[in-house]
Amino acid sequence: MRQILLGNEAVARGAYEAGVKVISSYPGTPSTEITEAAAQYERIHCEWATNEKVGAEVAIGASIRGARAMTCMKHVGLNVAADPLFTASYTGISGGLVFIVADDPGMHSSQNEQDSRHYARAAKLPMLEPSDSSECRAFVMKAFELSERYDTPVLVRLQTRVAHSRSIVELSDPSDIMIKPYTKDMAKYVMMPGMAVKRHVVVEKRMEALEADSSAPASGVGLHEEIDGPSDLGIITSGAAYQYVREALPDASVLKLGMIWPLPEKLIRSFSQKVKRLVIVEELDPFIENEILAMGIPCEGKALFSKNGEYTTAMLRAVLAPETLPDSAVASASLPAAPGRPPVMCAGCPHKGLFMALSRLKAQVMGDIGCYTLGALPPTSAMDTCVCMGASIGMAHGFDKATDAIDSKKTVAVIGDSTFLHSGITNLINAVYNQSTITVMILDNSITGMTGHQQNASTGKDIRLNPAPAVSLEALCESVGVRSIRVIDPVDTQGAQRVIKEELEKPFVSVIIARMPCALIPTGKGPKGKASVVDKERCTACGQCIRIMCPALTAGPDKKPVIDSETCNSCGLCVNVCAFGALSIGEVEA
Amino acid sequence: MTEKDMNARLDSPCMSIVLAGVGGQGTLVAGKLLGTIAMKTGLDVKVSEVHGMSQRGGSVITYVRMGCKVFSPIIDEGTADYCLCFESLEALRWAPLLRNGGTLIINNEKIRPLPVLLGKEQYPERIADTLKEAAGDRARIIEINAKDAALSLGSVKAVNIVMLGALSVHTNIPETVWEDSIRETFSGKPKLIPMNLEAFRIGRDLAK
Numbered sequence: 001m002r003q004i005l006l007g008n009e010a011v012a013r014g015a016y017e018a019g020v021k022v023i024s025s026y027p028g029t030p031s032t033e034i035t036e037a038a039a040q041y042e043r044i045h046c047e048w049a050t051n052e053k054v055g056a057e058v059a060i061g062a063s064i065r066g067a068r069a070m071t072c073m074k075h076v077g078l079n080v081a082a083d084p085l086f087t088a089s090y091t092g093i094s095g096g097l098v099f100i101v102a103d104d105p106g107m108h109s110s111q112n113e114q115d116s117r118h119y120a121r122a123a124k125l126p127m128l129e130p131s132d133s134s135e136c137r138a139f140v141m142k143a144f145e146l147s148e149r150y151d152t153p154v155l156v157r158l159q160t161r162v163a164h165s166r167s168i169v170e171l172s173d174p175s176d177i178m179i180k181p182y183t184k185d186m187a188k189y190v191m192m193p194g195m196a197v198k199r200h201v202v203v204e205k206r207m208e209a210l211e212a213d214s215s216a217p218a219s220g221v222g223l224h225e226e227i228d229g230p231s232d233l234g235i236i237t238s239g240a241a242y243q244y245v246r247e248a249l250p251d252a253s254v255l256k257l258g259m260i261w262p263l264p265e266k267l268i269r270s271f272s273q274k275v276k277r278l279v280i281v282e283e284l285d286p287f288i289e290n291e292i293l294a295m296g297i298p299c300e301g302k303a304l305f306s307k308n309g310e311y312t313t314a315m316l317r318a319v320l321a322p323e324t325l326p327d328s329a330v331a332s333a334s335l336p337a338a339p340g341r342p343p344v345m346c347a348g349c350p351h352k353g354l355f356m357a358l359s360r361l362k363a364q365v366m367g368d369i370g371c372y373t374l375g376a377l378p379p380t381s382a383m384d385t386c387v388c389m390g391a392s393i394g395m396a397h398g399f400d401k402a403t404d405a406i407d408s409k410k411t412v413a414v415i416g417d418s419t420f421l422h423s424g425i426t427n428l429i430n431a432v433y434n435q436s437t438i439t440v441m442i443l444d445n446s447i448t449g450m451t452g453h454q455q456n457a458s459t460g461k462d463i464r465l466n467p468a469p470a471v472s473l474e475a476l477c478e479s480v481g482v483r484s485i486r487v488i489d490p491v492d493t494q495g496a497q498r499v500i501k502e503e504l505e506k507p508f509v510s511v512i513i514a515r516m517p518c519a520l521i522p523t524g525k526g527p528k529g530k531a532s533v534v535d536k537e538r539c540t541a542c543g544q545c546i547r548i549m550c551p552a553l554t555a556g557p558d559k560k561p562v563i564d565s566e567t568c569n570s571c572g573l574c575v576n577v578c579a580f581g582a583l584s585i586g587e588v589e590a
Numbered sequence: 591m592t593e594k595d596m597n598a599r600l601d602s603p604c605m606s607i608v609l610a611g612v613g614g615q616g617t618l619v620a621g622k623l624l625g626t627i628a629m630k631t632g633l634d635v636k637v638s639e640v641h642g643m644s645q646r647g648g649s650v651i652t653y654v655r656m657g658c659k660v661f662s663p664i665i666d667e668g669t670a671d672y673c674l675c676f677e678s679l680e681a682l683r684w685a686p687l688l689r690n691g692g693t694l695i696i697n698n699e700k701i702r703p704l705p706v707l708l709g710k711e712q713y714p715e716r717i718a719d720t721l722k723e724a725a726g727d728r729a730r731i732i733e734i735n736a737k738d739a740a741l742s743l744g745s746v747k748a749v750n751i752v753m754l755g756a757l758s759v760h761t762n763i764p765e766t767v768w769e770d771s772i773r774e775t776f777s778g779k780p781k782l783i784p785m786n787l788e789a790f791r792i793g794r795d796l797a798k
Contacts, residue, residue, distance in 0.1 A: 167637075341679070
């Protein structure tokens with residue numbers, strides 16, 4: 001059967017057909033839909049892990065117990081999971097073990113543009129790189145096979161354009177789930193120095209074997225593909241970039257690499273000898289290029305193309321086939337500039353008012369990763385830093401210690417419920433233990449929001465929305481020694497501002513939990529038809545309500561607010577910020 | 591179907607359609623529906639989406655390419671056969687993607703972005719006219735009011751299907767294939783099928 005699938009859905013399908021038993025992941029764009037799609041296959045145990053390290057360790061455990069297992073994450077998630085990854089390379093596996101890592105060239109939804117291929121080299125692991133949905137399915141199935149054949153975890157690297165593109169996939173029936181019998185094997189699975197020394201030797205031999213087998217096209221190990229063409233130009237490429245190469249240079253000689261670590265030296269050498277000019281087309285770092293140069297084979301790559309952002313067909317045409325440039329109907333130079341449209345916190349987001357409060361208090365805000373990072377944008381611009389998952393609390397503590405607690409009177413760490421459980425909690429324990437005086441705000445919207453509504457350990461539901469035990473954030477904070485814990489309603493902006501001010505003054509760690517579910521969670525009891533209404537007589541056009549950045553509220557020609565009743569979800573935030581009583585929640589329409 | 595037959599159904603060996611709008615306007619569903627249409631027509635297809643941060647009220651673009659063999663999932667400047675713009679300002683932003691001879695359909699809805707809400711920038715006036723002047727005879731530019739049409743059916747969410755109806759008039763894909771694909775797309779919510787078929791028909795009438 002043929003189906004049109006998102007790359008991520010095809011990864012899930014491949015794992016299902018390969019008989020995967022356990023998938024444990026933390027959500028992260030552009031990888032989230034893999035685990036969501038896999039959860040539709042009831043026979044697979046799928047779960048949202050508290051973070052990527054946990055997800056990886058669950059998968060490693062399941063593999064050593066004899067099941068095929070997988071863990072999926074975005075590129076920066078692999079930093080979190082790197083510790084288990086490097087040593088799982090030494091232990092090897094029992095059931096096939098696959099790590100999916102989704103890079104985000106162009107940073108559509110990420111804080112950096114790191115190139116995960118370096119992990120394959122550093123951890124001494126094979127890495128496959130599919131270029132469309134059909135390959136996503138096939139490569140993941142191959143990854144499980146290679147994992148068991150070579151006794152190694154296998155990395156599969158996606159890029160946004162592969163993960164988030166739909167294309168046609170041929171489906172097959174799934175294999176049965178096989179659980180291998182368990183045998184205790186301390187020499188293989190207990191990595192203390194005496195054992196690990198011997199395992200490192202095994203790792204090096206494994207990589208040599210993989211490299212040799214990968215160069216033999218007939219073995220199919222490397223999943224490489226050679227497209228014959230004229231000898232004047234040869235391109236070596238892989239992943240998303242392969243598609244741009246074929247689009248821009250349909251007749252060129254191409255060596256498409258399926259396994260991008262270890263590289264097939266013999267194959268690359270023979271391809272290079274067939275062409276006069278060798279160009280490497282790869283997004284981000286010159287990973288393949290540098291390896292080929294190290295083989296002593298002359299080639300061009302980053303001298304022609306950027307290390308920044310995504311590649312395009314047009315970019316390749318401009319450099320390698322300038323005679324084929326397209327013809328626009330409307331030249332961009334002939335049009336007036338279009339005002340930008342940055343993302344905003346949603347209409348009715350109950351937490352957005354907190355950033356007005358922080359802005360009014362002129363607080364130093366240590367931000368974190370999630371929807372609330374958007375508080376950094378104007379008009380509130382209420383954020384000083386945003387580095388990585390969980391960093392807000394540690395950085396606030398750093399500000400505290402750097403200034404002998406002086407800055408803690410005006411510094412607030414802001415973090416979401418899911419991010420707090422991911423890696424904020426370890427920072428909170430550290431801050432309490434090391435006698436910090438910081439104020440932490442947990443914006444608890446009862447969901448993992450930015451990635452598209454995944455459950456987490458505090459929401460009371462599992463990945464399939466079945467009831468699950470819920471961590472109490474209050475009890476958790478109390479148990480690690482936080483002396484002041486207050487729960488507030490984030491829509492009451494004035495009240496929130498007062499509480500923040502009080503907590504900033506306290507000479508110990510305090511936590512404010514601002515609790516209200518995400519406005520996009522369907523509750524089945526939405527206040528439909530009760531949009532806010534404006535009393536034009538009372539309105540003084542002061543602009544306060546405009547500053548809450550609500551997509552449902554715009555300024556009319558008289559600078560007074562106009563409510564879009566289609567978008568408004570009557571959260572009441574604008575009503576709360578109006579000092580003149582000019583806004584109110586409307587009546588239900590007849 | 592032979593390759594020649596397939597190409598006859600399309601305007602070019604690989605038909606490229608841009609869906610440009612604002613997060614929440616239903617461009618993702620429209621892209622998925624076009625993917626289903628390509629499958630039904632026996633064509634290769636790629637649909638490229640944007641998820642994550644830019645979905646939060648930001649400018650959102652979906653690329654759909656169908657043909658005998660599709661490589662790149664992305665549509666570059668000057669290569670789109672069709673630009674389906676769900677919002678006026680997004681039409682201005684993405685119009686340069688249209689190729690010479692292409693068709694651009696604008697839903698004349700205005701969704702003001704933050705810099706305009708804050709009074710830092712002006713929302714450009716008469717965008718459709720600006721585009722018509724800039725394109726001259728190099729493009730067909732059609733302006734419709736898809737939002738009012740959708741509201742007349744009781745749901746602003748039907749804007750995307752009204753837009754697809756408008757697009758369908760200008761392609762050679764048979765009407766029945768579109769309708770079947772609408773039924774398939776909403777098969778999980780059968781109550782929505784009659785309304786969306788009606789939205790599709792209204793879209794066709796608007797763009798004729």
